[in-house]
Amino acid sequence: MRPLPLLLPAVLLGSLAAGEPQEFRTLNGLRVLLEPRHERPLVRLELRTAWEARELPGGKECAGELMGAILERCGAGGLNRFALERSLGDRGLKLTFKGRRGSLAWTMLADSQDQEEAFQFLAHAVFRPALAEGVSAIQREAKRDALSEAAFRAALGFPMEGVTSCELDLPELLALHGRLVRPERSVLVIQGDLNLAQARQLVSLHLGTWAPAPVAPAVGDNAPVSAPECLRVPGGAALVLAGSAAPEGNARTRAVHVLLGLILERTFQDFAGESVALEAPRLEGDAGPLLFRVLPSVSGNAERHLKERLQRLVAQGFGAPELARAKAQWRAERSALALHPEEQIFVRSRGALLGDPADFLGEIQLEEVNEALRIRLSPKNLRWFVRGVSF
Amino acid sequence: MSLVLVGDLSLEAIQPVLQESFGTLGIQNEGWGRREDRSIELAEAPGFRRLQASMGGEPCVFLAWHIPSVNHPDFPALRVLAQALGGSKGARLNRRLQEERRFAHTLSVRLGVPGGRDPSLFLIEAKPAEGHGLVELEEAIHSEILRIQREQLSEEDLRRALRQVETEFLMVQEDARSLAKAIGGALAQSGDWRKAFWTRSREGDLTRDQLQAVARKYLVPGQGIVALLEADPLLAPKDPLEEKLGKILTVLVERKVDDPAQAESIVRETLRQLRMLSLLEREQTLKLLEAQAGS
Numbered sequence: 001m002r003p004l005p006l007l008l009p010a011v012l013l014g015s016l017a018a019g020e021p022q023e024f025r026t027l028n029g030l031r032v033l034l035e036p037r038h039e040r041p042l043v044r045l046e047l048r049t050a051w052e053a054r055e056l057p058g059g060k061e062c063a064g065e066l067m068g069a070i071l072e073r074c075g076a077g078g079l080n081r082f083a084l085e086r087s088l089g090d091r092g093l094k095l096t097f098k099g100r101r102g103s104l105a106w107t108m109l110a111d112s113q114d115q116e117e118a119f120q121f122l123a124h125a126v127f128r129p130a131l132a133e134g135v136s137a138i139q140r141e142a143k144r145d146a147l148s149e150a151a152f153r154a155a156l157g158f159p160m161e162g163v164t165s166c167e168l169d170l171p172e173l174l175a176l177h178g179r180l181v182r183p184e185r186s187v188l189v190i191q192g193d194l195n196l197a198q199a200r201q202l203v204s205l206h207l208g209t210w211a212p213a214p215v216a217p218a219v220g221d222n223a224p225v226s227a228p229e230c231l232r233v234p235g236g237a238a239l240v241l242a243g244s245a246a247p248e249g250n251a252r253t254r255a256v257h258v259l260l261g262l263i264l265e266r267t268f269q270d271f272a273g274e275s276v277a278l279e280a281p282r283l284e285g286d287a288g289p290l291l292f293r294v295l296p297s298v299s300g301n302a303e304r305h306l307k308e309r310l311q312r313l314v315a316q317g318f319g320a321p322e323l324a325r326a327k328a329q330w331r332a333e334r335s336a337l338a339l340h341p342e343e344q345i346f347v348r349s350r351g352a353l354l355g356d357p358a359d360f361l362g363e364i365q366l367e368e369v370n371e372a373l374r375i376r377l378s379p380k381n382l383r384w385f386v387r388g389v390s391f
Numbered sequence: 392m393s394l395v396l397v398g399d400l401s402l403e404a405i406q407p408v409l410q411e412s413f414g415t416l417g418i419q420n421e422g423w424g425r426r427e428d429r430s431i432e433l434a435e436a437p438g439f440r441r442l443q444a445s446m447g448g449e450p451c452v453f454l455a456w457h458i459p460s461v462n463h464p465d466f467p468a469l470r471v472l473a474q475a476l477g478g479s480k481g482a483r484l485n486r487r488l489q490e491e492r493r494f495a496h497t498l499s500v501r502l503g504v505p506g507g508r509d510p511s512l513f514l515i516e517a518k519p520a521e522g523h524g525l526v527e528l529e530e531a532i533h534s535e536i537l538r539i540q541r542e543q544l545s546e547e548d549l550r551r552a553l554r555q556v557e558t559e560f561l562m563v564q565e566d567a568r569s570l571a572k573a574i575g576g577a578l579a580q581s582g583d584w585r586k587a588f589w590t591r592s593r594e595g596d597l598t599r600d601q602l603q604a605v606a607r608k609y610l611v612p613g614q615g616i617v618a619l620l621e622a623d624p625l626l627a628p629k630d631p632l633e634e635k636l637g638k639i640l641t642v643l644v645e646r647k648v649d650d651p652a653q654a655e656s657i658v659r660e661t662l663r664q665l666r667m668l669s670l671l672e673r674e675q676t677l678k679l680l681e682a683q684a685g686s
Contacts, residue, residue, distance in 0.1 A: 094562070
């Protein structure tokens with residue numbers, strides 16, 4: 001048995017490091033960032049558009065996630081979903097879509113010889129979606145169950161898992177699509193075997209005709225509506241969850257919450273006798289929701305147990321070594337980003353629209369993290385899901 | 392053991408680290424499992440085998456055939472054949488059975504299952520669409536395979552599959568993680584890391600004749616394995632209607648058959664057959680059976 005280190009020829013791998021992108025803007029206001037990479041004949045495109053909860057009808061945050069779920073299920077450009085997937089497959093194009101809290105993103109990966117078709121299909125998906133088909137699909141698939149764990153998670157900002165408490169009809173969704181998906185509030189990141197002149201030409205040809213729909217007036221009171229403070233569900237297996245929604249705010253604020261999530265993850269991993277589990281996903285490299293779950297090993301009043309555990313956590317706060325370790329972990333993850341172009345492009349596009357929290361990594365102080373902990377775990381911001389436990 | 396490193400590294404710089412990390416591993420003379428000792432050819436076919444099992448979850452049919460290891464000269468043609476048959480929405484089986492005849496809800500084709508170092512399986516996995524049964528879907532897949540063996544794939548099917556295979560190979564290179572995995576996989580399975588990359592001479596020049604030849608050689612009906620998996624209609628009825636049908640059939644069959652095990656077997660098989668009918672047809676059948684039981 002002999003270790004065989006296998007290093008690929010440099011010509012095959014090329015440089016994985018990314019330089020500063022070139023930037024231009026189209027007449028309809030679309031911002032375009034180009035990172036030319038000619039090592040491989042591939043082109044990756046990501047078009048991202050951002051939204052805020054106050055723009056949604058009646059302030060329903062779930063409407064943004066519902067729009068994401070519908071866009072995931074519909075065809076585009078006059079093709080139904082099956083025909084669209086078939087057309088993409090025939091050309092070897094890979095189109096993916098992510099609907100996350102605060103943004104919608106379409107990503108296309110193509111052989112560079114198919115770059116024209118890649119732009120064409122991306123344009124179809126972004127501003128010519130067959131929304132009616134998506135609405136029918138979601139009506140068939142998604143259960144409207146406001147009292148389910150999945151609906152509770154979706155309300156905190158976790159990706160929707162086929163269950164929604166949201167109800168919007170087709171005219172409302174069409175209006176919402178027109179309001180959210182607009183060139184002047186979107187960014188297109190192009191990465192790969194393409195130069196600036198080609199990029200300008202292809203963007204102008206396929207996305208230059210993207211005219212923003214007239215902005216529909218806001219419907220009713222658009223103050224954000226958050227999940228109820230406590231959902232109590234009688235019956236079923238015992239389950240106690242406490243969650244804190246993904247935070248909004250500027251890049252620096254979100255950087256504090258990314259670090260808080262990293263410290264909390266480590267805190268709940270390190271305790272061998274821990275009675276609470278934590279999910280603290282980063283959503284596309286940005287701050288995400290927190291979800292605490294009482295483990296089945298806990299006897300007695302699980303809800304009180306979790307409340308006491310969280311109060312203890314807030315009272316203790318974190319120390320400088322924990323913050324330093326979280327910063328080191330985040331730095332290490334960021335330095336490996338160049339190896340993964342798919343992750344790199346969504347960090348780039350999200351950063352271009354909303355600011356990149358990692359830019360503030362070095363500046364965050366311990367007091368800010370402990371303050372964020374107090375805010376996220378304050379009774380005002382915690383949401384509870386209690387099932388199968390006598391109330 | 393092989394170690395694949397992808398990224399901003401140089402062999403000179405990394406060698407001391409590798410030596411420190413892995414250099415202390417003892418050297419053993421390779422014994423059992425040496426690639427050189429393994430045949431790339433298929434052993435004699437064991438004949439056709441069929442399995443029907445009751446399992447939870449959605450009903451599913453698997454059709455599998457033995458194929459040689461990745462180092463066999465026929466493997467590239469089998470890879471392109473798998474892509475042409477079920478590698479995308481526009482592939483032959485997906486198009487015919489999902490889009491046109493609407494027998495299948497999902498269908499996919501994989502090869503090298505569970506791994507390509509040894510002779511392995513060419514596997515078709517499909518779930519029936521509403522109103523269609525597993526046997527019906529199995530027969531439809533067999534019928535399409537026979538058609539390909541007799542009539543060849545179209546030039547367009549071949550061109551599309553070649554393009555998709557080439558693109559897949561290319562896209563793997565983009566991400567360091569997937570590239571390392573592909574190189575490690577190729578090395579472990581074939582002994583040659585270059586097989587992680589598409590080459591014109593190996594895949595690019597394949598013809599319809601070659602694909603037809605491997606389909607005839609390996610996808611032989613008399614040498615396949617078929618597994619039909621679905622929930623037991625008596626123990627886990629798929630809907631309230633099936634539960635009612637089961638009860639009424641049990642009453643009727645027990646009037647004619649004394650042996651309870653035999654009666655249960657008849658009811659179970661009848662319920663499986665009824666699953667192929669539409670909801671309306673099953674409701675009509677229930678009415679007929681109720682009338683029969685009442686008379």
